[in-house]
Amino acid sequence: xxxxxxxxxxxxxxxxxxxxxxxxxxxxxxLLLPFRMVGIAVGGALALLSALxxxxxxxxxxxAWR
Numbered sequence: 001x002x003x004x005x006x007x008x009x010x011x012x013x014x015x016x017x018x019x020x021x022x023x024x025x026x027x028x029x030x031l032l033l034p035f036r037m038v039g040i041a042v043g044g045a046l047a048l049l050s051a052l053x054x055x056x057x058x059x060x061x062x063x064a065w066r
Contacts, residue, residue, distance in 0.1 A: 007022070
């Protein structure tokens with residue numbers, strides 16, 4: 001919502017820049033997409049390592065329902 005409101009303000013103040021931003025936004029989004037995918041993969045790998053390291057502690061602590 002903030003991005004849309006900022007674009008509307010830019011449209012009122014300087015419409016050529018707003019139109020250029022409207023055209024470039026999907027291109028920038030596509031260029032940044034691989035970095036987001038790498039971030040998701042690294043986050044998943046770190047979560048897996050964290051779960052593996054914390055597994056003995058969770059086993060020794062016992063059931064959570066007690």
